[in-house]
Amino acid sequence: MADKGNYDWTEFYKHFADGLLYFKNNREDLVEKIVRSYDEAGINLPRLTADGKTPKDIDPFSVMALFNRANTPQVRKKIIHALSGAFGTNVDEPTSFDGIPVLNSINALFYDIEKHTQEDLDTLWELFESAISYEGTGSIDDRRRLIEFYDRAVNQRKVKWNLTMGLLCAQHGQNL
Numbered sequence: 001m002a003d004k005g006n007y008d009w010t011e012f013y014k015h016f017a018d019g020l021l022y023f024k025n026n027r028e029d030l031v032e033k034i035v036r037s038y039d040e041a042g043i044n045l046p047r048l049t050a051d052g053k054t055p056k057d058i059d060p061f062s063v064m065a066l067f068n069r070a071n072t073p074q075v076r077k078k079i080i081h082a083l084s085g086a087f088g089t090n091v092d093e094p095t096s097f098d099g100i101p102v103l104n105s106i107n108a109l110f111y112d113i114e115k116h117t118q119e120d121l122d123t124l125w126e127l128f129e130s131a132i133s134y135e136g137t138g139s140i141d142d143r144r145r146l147i148e149f150y151d152r153a154v155n156q157r158k159v160k161w162n163l164t165m166g167l168l169c170a171q172h173g174q175n176l
Helices: 009-023 027-041 060-065 073-087 118-137 140-154 162-170
Strands: none
Touching: 009 027, 009 060, 009 073, 009 118, 027 073, 060 118, 060 162, 118 140, 118 162, 140 162
16 A cells, blocks of 8 residues: 555545445434444534434534544544544544545534435435445446435535535545
8 A cells, every 4th residue: 555644544534434334224323323432532522403402313424524623633533533433443543634624613514404304314325325436436327326416415505515525535535
């Protein structure tokens, strides 16, 4: 493997993103792991619902945004360490976050906290899965599926520019 230098995060992101796909149809367990990870790390979970309660569902881009928010590198590493342990990510955790766009903490979710629908979250899961699949195969069918779900997602409230950042992480930063 080539030396990734300050981009050592790419291997972790690849494994973490692939692991998230396991929870596509088991999102309540995903949310439970996230909540438990934050508790164990001693960090307050960001607000993920309009009423401040624990959500029953979340999209994969917002999960990855939990450690791509505008926090200090130390806080980001602490969050990654906690999530990595909960998800059993068996690769080295990143030592640097060079090249990763940072999301504004106030607007880091990929769904409208007030008005999202189940269809919004399902579309984001399909886009996430199709991005990873297309990266792996490069097939025309996977490309079409990626475009289809991108076109749907980009028109959802609160998505727009965040989507490009989310796709970089979902596609493991391979273009660096």
